[in-house]
Amino acid sequence: xxxxxxxEAVDDAVPLITLTTAGYAAWIVSQPARVATWLRRTGFEAExxxxxxxxxxxGDIAMVVAGLGDTPDLWSAASLPSELPDDLCLxxxxxxxxxxxxxxxxxxxxxxxxxxxxxxKRGHASLVWPQNCDRSGVTARAEAVCLGRDxxxxxxxxxxxxxxxxxxxxxxxxxGATLSVIQGEKxxxxxxxxxxxxxRASARPPRLLDLHWGRxxxxxxxxxxxxxCFDTGGHDLKNAxxxxxxxxxxxxxxxxxxxxxxxxxLELPVRLRVLIPAVENALDGNAIKPADIITTRKxxxxxxxxxxxEGRVILADALAAACEEEPELLIDFATLTGAARVALGQxxxxxxxKKSEDARDLCDAGMAVSDPLWPMPLAKAYLPRMASxxxxxxxxxxxxxxxxxxxxxFLEKFVGVDTSWIHxxxxxxxxxxxxxRPKGGEVQSARAVFELLCRRYGTGA
Amino acid sequence: MQxxxxxxxxxxxxxxxxxDGLEAWLDKAPAAQARWVRAHDFDGSAARHLIIPDxxxxxxxxxxxxxxxxxxxxxxxxxxxLPKGTVCRLEGDFETAEATALALGWAMGxxxxxxxxxxxxxxxxxxxxxxxxxxxxVAIAESVHLGRDxxxxxxxxxxxxxxxxxxADVAAxxxxxxRIIEGDELLxxxxxxxxxxxRASVRPPRLADLxxxKxxxxxxxxxxxxxCFDSGGLDLKPAxxxxxxxxxxxxxxxxxxxxSxxxxLNLPVRLRLLIPAVENAVAGNAFRPLDVITTRKxxxxxxxxxxxEGRVILCDALAExxxxxxDMLIDLATLTGAARVALGPxxxxxLSNDDTMAVAIExxxxxxxxxxxxxxxxxxxxxxxxxxxxxxxxTGSGRxxxxxxxxxFLEHFVSDDxxxxxxxxxxxxxxxxxxRPKGGEVMAVRGLLDMIEQRFGA
Numbered sequence: 001x002x003x004x005x006x007x008e009a010v011d012d013a014v015p016l017i018t019l020t021t022a023g024y025a026a027w028i029v030s031q032p033a034r035v036a037t038w039l040r041r042t043g044f045e046a047e048x049x050x051x052x053x054x055x056x057x058x059g060d061i062a063m064v065v066a067g068l069g070d071t072p073d074l075w076s077a078a079s080l081p082s083e084l085p086d087d088l089c090l091x092x093x094x095x096x097x098x099x100x101x102x103x104x105x106x107x108x109x110x111x112x113x114x115x116x117x118x119x120x121k122r123g124h125a126s127l128v129w130p131q132n133c134d135r136s137g138v139t140a141r142a143e144a145v146c147l148g149r150d151x152x153x154x155x156x157x158x159x160x161x162x163x164x165x166x167x168x169x170x171x172x173x174x175x176g177a178t179l180s181v182i183q184g185e186k187x188x189x190x191x192x193x194x195x196x197x198x199x200r201a202s203a204r205p206p207r208l209l210d211l212h213w214g215r216x217x218x219x220x221x222x223x224x225x226x227x228x229c230f231d232t233g234g235h236d237l238k239n240a241x242x243x244x245x246x247x248x249x250x251x252x253x254x255x256x257x258x259x260x261x262x263x264x265x266l267e268l269p270v271r272l273r274v275l276i277p278a279v280e281n282a283l284d285g286n287a288i289k290p291a292d293i294i295t296t297r298k299x300x301x302x303x304x305x306x307x308x309x310e311g312r313v314i315l316a317d318a319l320a321a322a323c324e325e326e327p328e329l330l331i332d333f334a335t336l337t338g339a340a341r342v343a344l345g346q347x348x349x350x351x352x353x354k355k356s357e358d359a360r361d362l363c364d365a366g367m368a369v370s371d372p373l374w375p376m377p378l379a380k381a382y383l384p385r386m387a388s389x390x391x392x393x394x395x396x397x398x399x400x401x402x403x404x405x406x407x408x409x410f411l412e413k414f415v416g417v418d419t420s421w422i423h424x425x426x427x428x429x430x431x432x433x434x435x436x437r438p439k440g441g442e443v444q445s446a447r448a449v450f451e452l453l454c455r456r457y458g459t460g461a
Numbered sequence: 462m463q464x465x466x467x468x469x470x471x472x473x474x475x476x477x478x479x480x481d482g483l484e485a486w487l488d489k490a491p492a493a494q495a496r497w498v499r500a501h502d503f504d505g506s507a508a509r510h511l512i513i514p515d516x517x518x519x520x521x522x523x524x525x526x527x528x529x530x531x532x533x534x535x536x537x538x539x540x541x542x543l544p545k546g547t548v549c550r551l552e553g554d555f556e557t558a559e560a561t562a563l564a565l566g567w568a569m570g571x572x573x574x575x576x577x578x579x580x581x582x583x584x585x586x587x588x589x590x591x592x593x594x595x596x597x598x599v600a601i602a603e604s605v606h607l608g609r610d611x612x613x614x615x616x617x618x619x620x621x622x623x624x625x626x627x628x629a630d631v632a633a634x635x636x637x638x639x640r641i642i643e644g645d646e647l648l649x650x651x652x653x654x655x656x657x658x659x660r661a662s663v664r665p666p667r668l669a670d671l672x673x674x675k676x677x678x679x680x681x682x683x684x685x686x687x688x689c690f691d692s693g694g695l696d697l698k699p700a701x702x703x704x705x706x707x708x709x710x711x712x713x714x715x716x717x718x719x720x721s722x723x724x725x726l727n728l729p730v731r732l733r734l735l736i737p738a739v740e741n742a743v744a745g746n747a748f749r750p751l752d753v754i755t756t757r758k759x760x761x762x763x764x765x766x767x768x769x770e771g772r773v774i775l776c777d778a779l780a781e782x783x784x785x786x787x788d789m790l791i792d793l794a795t796l797t798g799a800a801r802v803a804l805g806p807x808x809x810x811x812l813s814n815d816d817t818m819a820v821a822i823e824x825x826x827x828x829x830x831x832x833x834x835x836x837x838x839x840x841x842x843x844x845x846x847x848x849x850x851x852x853x854x855x856t857g858s859g860r861x862x863x864x865x866x867x868x869x870f871l872e873h874f875v876s877d878d879x880x881x882x883x884x885x886x887x888x889x890x891x892x893x894x895x896x897r898p899k900g901g902e903v904m905a906v907r908g909l910l911d912m913i914e915q916r917f918g919a
Contacts, residue, residue: 339802341861342802342861343799343836343864344839344861346860346861374837379805379807379832381807401801401805403802405805431860
């Protein structure tokens with residue numbers, strides 16, 4: 001996989017001038033009358049995502065002017081590659097504004113298409129790698145994001161637990177990480193009963209993927225990703241509208257793998273562990289049933305309130321396993337609840353943290369890299385709503401409110417008392433295509449977490 | 462207040478103990494008392510109390526569990542839980558802030574809605590500690606009780622006239638000025654949105670406009686959603702959704718309670734309270750989906766759903782409130798189910814265009830032991846409120862984020878240079894908690910009172 005849309009220098013590259021609204025006002029007065037008139041007459045005002053091609057006298061393209069709006073972000077110019085003429089080669093003009101890294105990364109993300117099942121309908125314009133650009137950083141982030149999107153976009157038929165394992169194995173191999181896999185009935189003998197219970201009804205056996213990388217004496221960062229390769233809901237079967245996009249229910253795993261790939265590519269000075277419970281929540285004679293009680297890895301007995309609240313069940317065992325070695329930072333990603341979407345919509349992932357400064361730091365990092373999250377509370381007062389009549393806790397609450405908070409409170413039970421833990425409830429899907437973010441799978445929050453890790457641990461050598 | 466008594470011949474000692482403090486108390490206690498406590502497994506766990514008998518078999522002492530830090534609702538269950546007619550005194554060294562908080566928790570727990578039936582039992586009463594600021598406790602608690610009463614009153618007895626009547630009572634008690642605009646006068650006075658939502662009811666819509674305080678003092682303006690009953694209108698609610706809709710004036714009740722506190726505590730502000738009071742009813746003249754209303758501000762709005770009516774009446778009230786450029790503009794509303802899904806029924810949601818005020822709101826809430834949680838006025842969702850034919854839609858095309866989208870709608874009616882906070886509240890306790898009995902509840906107001914005091918002085 002290589003980063004798309006970014007090329008080495010070419011002779012005939014067209015200048016691309018990226019300008020904020022304010023910068024444009026200053027720049028335009030320095031332009032020849034012909035250029036200024038054209039831009040004024042075509043109504044160009046340097047709004048984010050707006051661009052205008054400026055002609056030469058002979059009809060050739062003289063330059064492309066692109067607006068960054070008032071506050072440039074990663075996506076300000078990311079619609080250009082798919083909107084400008086195919087095969088146009090551009091080079092960032094030094095008169096322009098905006099961070100070269102952001103323009104390049106947004107450009108690469110905007111060029112990516114999911115081509116497994118058909119050719120792309122059209123190509124994309126290309127950008128010459130800007131000078132003073134962090135090429136390795138941009139490449140690592142963009143590649144990981146595009147890989148993660150592909151994993152989410154792949155239909156469940158081709159992205160079962162074994163396929164998710166293959167994807168993790170490929171990522172591990174290129175970085176020299178080790179991947180161990182516990183599969184099928186071995187999950188029971190190895191102490192992952194909750195992962196097994198959720199995944200056992202599928203013809204494709206459940207797995208626990210466990211990736212290790214980095215020096216033993218480095219700070220331990222552990223990522224956990226919900227890998228429900230398809231979620232029918234189980235006995236509490238989803239309706240058609242709710243089931244339609246459930247190939248994306250391994251989006252948390254895709255996020256974890258995307259972050260892992262960035263961390264390893266850029267050699268962050270951490271000891272990384274990634275735990276992915278990979279299952280299919282299917283319906284069969286042996287499927288778990290509502291009101292079943294499972295003794296989890298941690299020994300906590302949980303009552304299944306709803307078989308469609310299966311993500312928290314598999315995460316329970318993975319989080320417990322993660323905490324057995326006391327990581328310095330534990331982050332889990334999951335497409336966990338519809339309630340998080342009702343609360344925050346499609347743009348914002350919800351994050352919960354035991355330490356409020358962890359949530360704040362992550363949200364700050366997310367805003368800085370245009371991958372926003374919003375904090376939500378671990379409201380202890382709501383824990384009693386998950387009381388079970390028979391077991392230590394129910395997987396769902398006895399009311400229809402704040403399910404994302406209830407789910408986070410459930411997960412917290414499986415996290416060590418002293419562990420710094422962040423839980424991310426993410427949507428991993430772009431409902432509508434936006435600049436740089438085509439409709440479909442997304443690794444929402446992955447770049448935010450990577451930025452947090454860079455800020456905490458440095459960017460390595 | 463009936464829940465307090467200045468002095469009494471026989472009083473029962475209430476002894477708050479922390480888990481850690483319990484052992485020390487037991488060591489000093491008479492052997493029989495210590496045995497009684499141990500026999501009942503009283504271990505100081507939160508929200509528990511234990512009555513210890515005296516030598517004659519009467520109520521001797523009441524041990525009550527106290528958390529660290531102390532909850533203001535430590536005594537909140539006791540007025541209803543102790544034997545009827547018990548008169549209590551509080552034992553222990555509590556400085557003014559703690560004693561005041563405990564007394565307020567007692568008062569907030571001493572609530573019974575007795576309009577339609579006799580009180581089931583006589584509540585216990587408390588001789589407050591001398592260190593407690595009782596004038597403050599009574600001002601706040603009576604305002605809270607007033608708000609709860611308004612919400613608990615069935616819609617039949619709490620229409621727009623009764624709601625604005627309650628505003629008039631509070632205005633009269635505090636020497637505030639009040640203007641009430643009613644029925645078709647709302648059209649001539651240019652409150653078309655309030656009129657449109659309320660016109661289908663046989664009880665005409667109203668706008669109550671209260672002002673109080675010196676005209677040169679900092680201006681604090683409160684707006685409360687007063688939908689006295691919300692049938693949903695033509696987009697009629699199903700039975701489960703309509704059942705609780707007498708509470709849809711909970712924002713108005715909360716705003717009125719806060720206004721009452723501000724006036725009774727004589728805060729150095731110029732207060733204005735705007736309450737659009739309507740009933741969202743179904744009739745031949747009801748407003749309809751995709752009707753377009755030209756609002757007070759001149760912006761045209763397209764009705765996406767007649768059950769999103771709260772934001773419609775608020776938009777005119779907010780436009781009027783903002784036009785004076787107050788130092789602070791706060792609205793309270795039982796606005797969206799999405800806010801309840803977002804934070805649950807017990808945590809009010811707020812959104813603000815002023816980060817400094819948002820932080821102050823959070824700090825004040827913490828200080829008075831209220832929960833609130835901020836959601837963002839997320840700019841990325843603004844375009845989702847676009848309409849095909851009007852300046853904006855009331856509901857928009859967004860999926861999810863209903864509480865945020867509603868606030869983004871309201872933001873259009875507030876100018877950027879006005880510090881504004883919008884509270885989306887439940888207005889109702891689904892379950893009884895200490896000091897917060899099941900039923901109507903004013904929410905977020907004690908924190909807002911503190912925030913206003915911190916900002917402008919008490």
